[in-house]
Amino acid sequence: MLEKVLEAVNAKDIRPLTDLVSAVAPEIVTYDIELVYYTTPETEAEVVANVEGSDGAIARYNEWQVEALGRDINPDQLRRLILCPSWGENLTGAIRVDVAQPTHTPVSDTQVAKFSGHLTVSHKSVTGVV
Incomplete structure (x- = not known):
């Protein structure tokens, strides 16, 4: 990917003669995910799909996290996606x-x-208030 970027921005018809263009890969900071979430018996199946499914909260968090350089690892964003899924209508989140x-x-x-x-x-x- 870096080679393609360099080819595009370093072409003689793109950059001035005195400019020197370089590109380097970012340093990767890894994180693990460890969590427990709670549902009601009535919403359990839907919430499990909304949290753990292929297009669920965890997958969306991982996509969001890697989209930008310099984006702090933010567990509050993961919590938000699990509790209040907002990428579709009427999605039920964990309690x-x-x-x-x-x-x-x-x-x-x-x-x-x-x-x-x-x-x-x-x-x-769980039943009742958690």
């Missing part, structure tokens, strides 16, 4: 979530956060 990992981690402008692949997720179906 509570306890996130052990990731923790908030600053990421510099030359770094990008990327999911490590270590995922520990469980859910509990």
Whole structure:
């Protein structure tokens, strides 16, 4: 990918003669995901799909996290997606979530956060207030 970028911006008809263009890959900062979320018995199947499904909250968080350089690892964004899924109409979220990992981690402008692949997720179906 970097070669394609360099070819595009370094072409003689694109850049002035005295400019020197370089591109380097960002440093990767990895994070794990470890969490427990809670549902009601009535909404359990839907919430599990909305959280753990291929287009669910965890997948969306991982996509969001890697989209920009310098984006801090932010567990609050993961919580938001699990509790209040907003990418479709009438989606049901969890009633509570306890996130052990990731923790908030600053990421510099030359770094990008990327999911490590270590995922520990469980859910509990509860009645009453949690």
